[in-house]
Amino acid sequence: MxxxxxxxxxxxxxxxxxxxxxxxxxxxxxxxxxxxxxxxxxxxxxxxxxxxxxxxxxxxxxxxxxxxxxxxxxxxxxxxxxxxxxxxxxxxxxxxxxxxxxxxxxxxxxxxxxxxxxxxxxxxxxxxxxxxxxxxxxxxxxxxxxxxxxxxxxxxxxxxxxxxxSNLKIISFGPRPSNFLACNAPIQSLYDLHVEIEENSELDLFESFNKHMDDPRIAETVEDMQKELGEGIAFPEILPKLAQYELTLKDWIRNHKGQRKYVAIAGKCWPAFQTQFGFVPCYVNSRLTAAGYPVSCEVDIYGALSEYIGTCVSLDAVTILDINNTIPSDMYSENIEGKSFLKGPYKKGDLFMGFHCGNTSSCKLSSCKLCNQRIMARTLPEEVTKGTIEGDLKPGRTTVYRLQSSSDTKLKAYIAQGEILPIATKSYGSIGIFAIKEMSRFYRHVLIEKNYPHHAAILFDHYGKYLFEIFKYLGVPIEEIDYNKCKDRYYLTENPFWEED
Structure with missing residues (x-):
């Protein structure tokens, strides 16, 4: 890696x-x-x-x-x-x-x-x-x-x-999108961790992208993309632009890492990115992440930090997903209820879908296809929304986690282990059905109660024992390292009488 x-x-x-x-x-x-x-x-x-x-x-x-x-x-x-x-x-x-x-x-x-x-x-x-x-x-x-x-x-x-x-630089492009207060990133905690941060404008990135228009390496990069995607190239005409963007980021990393040895990126992907660049960057982000250079979406600086931690721990591709939507009752009853999985059977409250527009590396998808960003295409011409990589996540063990700074620059973290189920999502994007024991309680009394953003970093195996020790070593207060508790252990804010009748 x-x-x-x-x-x-x-x-x-x-x-x-x-x-x-x-x-x-x-x-x-x-x-x-x-x-x-x-x-x-x-x-x-x-x-x-x-x-x-x-x-x-x-x-x-x-x-x-x-x-x-x-x-x-x-x-x-x-x-x-x-x-x-x-x-x-x-x-x-x-x-x-x-x-x-x-x-x-x-x-x-x-x-x-x-x-x-x-x-x-x-x-x-x-x-x-x-x-x-x-x-x-x-x-x-x-x-x-x-x-x-x-x-x-x-x-x-x-x-x-x-x-x-201790040798990391996070490179970001642009402020977070409007209405994304959840991606708030007070940088004091980064310096407390000895992580360097370089914040840039999207205009800086756009200028560099335009300078790569006739880069002689584009053809070779397109060929590599074609080989990776195979039959999943729905829009081959967009590949040269994606290759141009990938080379832009690679050169930026090389030219801007400075005295630091390692780099992660917090990238901008909307609202003006598509109309100006003419595509969405999701597939390129997935390729860099697979190579060991994590790229978070929506200028999520602590998402990029969390992804890099996972890259070091696992020496494998990571991803960042929204903790996104519940499982429909009919999907649960037909495919999951009463069945045994790696850690199952599962209650409906143990389940959720993890989703993002199309940023997960192809090696972590059961099958993949280059698509357009469906949500953006509702309000924009489809032509400028091409560039996502979509498919259901490969089933298997998973760790859902995040290291975050609160607005008062205090570090906190969560870790939850579970599995991605081998059930078709019947939806779009990079997406999977996640099963984590007592997820509904964890969702309410950790993710909501402690004001975590909707982005979670995802590892494709169980690495919780390492993450827990890393967070302790970094100085995260032990009471601020949360995990999904079993049924008979209550969270501090949980009402112990709620289920009693």
Whole structure:
């Protein structure tokens, strides 16, 4: 996947000087071998310089992992560990950090072979708090070599996202459309996250687009679009303009990323875009997103931010959809009621349709067709509304989520896991039937109660465990990270007597 960081995690073992150093040395060696056996050696580096017992050792280890190009750190407690130097290492390292610890191995060696890292991790967490140093600590942070290898592997998408965000620039074009207060984007929170923002006028984009009119790369890009769409090219005459626009955005990204390494785009698509450019940009947006450069609709800056987070986590195409409409009763009774799906059966209140005009990558659609934007065509000539990519979303597991800043620049987020059902939507756009347990309650007491916009970022598998840890690491207050609660757990604003008769 383009536009995301490569991760190299340095593993540094630590030891308290009154414990046998070989405990940490041997356990580190076994851990690294186990990791390489399960996950390969591309994203891990074993720091061989020393076991960290003091500040001097810490300095040596830090220089070594920096020299080796490590951009993430795992502090591994092979025994009790020295809370001062181990947390100083985390504080001095310029990148995301995790802590994990070794479990005891056998009842036959609980004298000199007992490491007490279970206890030492408590001291480490206390010292991290004193230093105000962020660190990822897994849900079950003490384990044997195989379990710790899994913990480090789970840290990879978290670290990749955190590094990506710290080097991200969001490029936006134009103010949000009129009557779209929901796309309000106070930029203070972006700077709090160390995300750069470049805001441009649609006129800047239009000028650049016109300069690409005779770009010699247009023919090659059209050929690539034809290959992707296959029989789904309803309007082949629009492809040269779409190719011209795609090249415009690609060149803008290259010329405007500046000191930042990664880019996401918050694009304008109406109301004047169609009449001036002569098409809608949805298909081009889908192609850039599939390549790792997320493009949100309607200048949704926090939508673009959320999409980029998902790109880093999943290394896969994401999309942004409206939490759009309910499921008709006859569709529910004929196709869904009483049937078992991946997480089913489902109540009607668990379901909704996620929709957007035509922005989802072809690889995430069951079939696709280049179409015109039906909603815009109600008031505009059909000729200028061509350029959407439409089809039902592929069924399977999904994560619906969003990171958002409120108008007072406070960060909040939600995550809900479920599935996209293998049921024909009988509608238009990029669209699918989403099933999320207790969605109706989540909709009322999170999405409405906490004033979230209608756009949701969509991942095509379950990634909630990573998103939750990322949002915590970014400093989102834990009470502001919401998820869909099961039936017997009430939301703060939920009336517990409502269903009683």
């Amino acid at each position: 383009n536009n995301v960081p490569d991760i190299k995690i340095g593993i540094v073992a630590v030891s308290r000087n009154c414990f046998p150093e070989e405990l940490s040395v041997n356990r580190r060696s076994v851990l690294v071998k186990e990791y390489e056996k399960k996950y390969g050696s591309d994203d891990i580096y074993e720091c061989p310089i020393c076991i960290v017992e003091s500040e001097i050792h810490m300095t040596r280890a830090l220089k070594n992992i920096e020299k080796e190009g490590c951009n993430a750190l795992c502090v591994y407690l092979g025994n009790f560990g020295p809370e001062i130097s181990e947390t100083m290492l985390a504080d001095c390292f310029n990148g995301p950090v995790m802590f994990c610890a070794a479990a005891e191995e056998t009842q036959e060696d609980l004298f000199d072979g007992r490491g007490d890292a279970y206890c030492g991790l408590l001291n480490a967490s206390y010292a991290l708090k004193l230093r105000q140093t962020k660190a990822y600590i897994p849900e079950n942070p003490v384990g044997d070599a195989s379990e710790c290898a899994d913990m480090i592997h789970d840290f990879v998408p978290i670290a990749r996202t955190l590094i990506g965000l």
